[in-house]
Amino acid sequence: MSKTIAINAGSSSLKWQLYEMPQEEVLAQGLIERVGLPQSISTVKWGDEKDTQTLDIPNHEEAVKILLDDLIRLGIISSYDEITGVGHRVVAGGEIFKKSTLIDDKVMEEIAELSELAPLHNPANLQGIKAFKHLLPNITSVAVFDTAFHTTMPEKAFRYPMPNKYYTDYSVRKYGAHGTSHQYVSQKAAEILGKDIKDLKIITCHLGNGGSITAVDGGKSVDTSMGFTPLAGIMMGTRSGDIDPSIFPYIISKDENLETAQDVVDMLNKQSGLLGISDISSDMRDVEAGIKEGNEKAILAYEMYLDRVEKYIGQYFAVLNGADAVVFTAGVGENAADIRERVATDLSWFGLTIDPVKNVRGFEGVISTDDAKVKVLAIPTDEELVIARDVQSFQN
């Protein structure tokens, strides 16, 4: 019997699941929200029980301490010796990490160096890794990279049309992200549809706080909306997605609060997207509440979000020369039935027809009508399970 923890350290949250492996039984799961903000909330669920604490958790290292304390405090485990493995989600693996990897000092250094490719994520991921190395130094520790699934993209898709030296000398290219999620939901979609994934063309829409859309051909990523960093692609909670880079020098010259290109990137990462347009929140639920009150900015934010999502789906119909299925996942994709319905309605020419009876929050499976040309699915993602399986593969 061996227990494995999967750690998904997001930019402001830490999600974890404790598994009994290899049975893949979930023993407990938790979410620590608002890491780095006052009044962080830590929730643990196990069996039929639930525990919630509100306390200040300044960083991901502290978050790991709290979760390990909770496992003992709540009687979920009796000793840390029961835990034999930990898997950490790491967003950027660059061109170095093409698959999951055992973590040693060199790997930690490389993850730190790759922070430029995921400035909101890799530092948080690394804090989680270091905290575990410190507190449980002898367990199997594995890094699972968001970028790994996208290493199958063809060069024509991952290169930017810039002078070659920026790729050859500085590795400037598209890396993508959320790969573990795109991989999991595309595989799950094939299972639900009763087909071999090799025979399917699938467009996966991971719409969370960050969001990305991927074209999956025969189980392989052939294009994805995120780029050199997770700032590119669709509009997100606080991130702009694609914009014209000429805006950089222009706004630096106009706005005295912006001095460097890095200032602009920070603004595009942290103050843009739904938050920047709605002036309410980065959270789609708050934007939708604003729409109910008739807030014009909230309506615009919602419409812009849909516009970007729909354009990327349209692009990937072109990349794949048609698709068999479109999959929605992550916080927005799993829960916002209204968004799934709008996308399907706006793209009805492509043959997406939603069945309103099935298209409800929390439903897992096909939500399109039986005669829809393109199947539409809602599938809760499970990045943690993929991480735990990868840890297990190092323990056999």
Ligand SMILES: Nc1ncnc2c1ncn2[C@@H]1O[C@H](COP(=O)(O)OP(=O)(O)O)[C@@H](O)[C@H]1O
């Ligand atoms: N019922 C809902 N309706 C609309 N959006 C929702 C709903 N529930 C959650 N969300 C959205 O999901 C987002 C979080 O998604 P998640 O995949 O958990 O993000 P991340 O992993 O990037 O932190 C929230 O910001 C919120 O906008």
Ligand SMILES: CC(=O)OP(=O)(O)O
């Ligand atoms: C890469 C990325 O955007 O991750 P998240 O959605 O968890 O912020």
Ligand SMILES: [Mg+2]
């Ligand atoms: Mg996420």
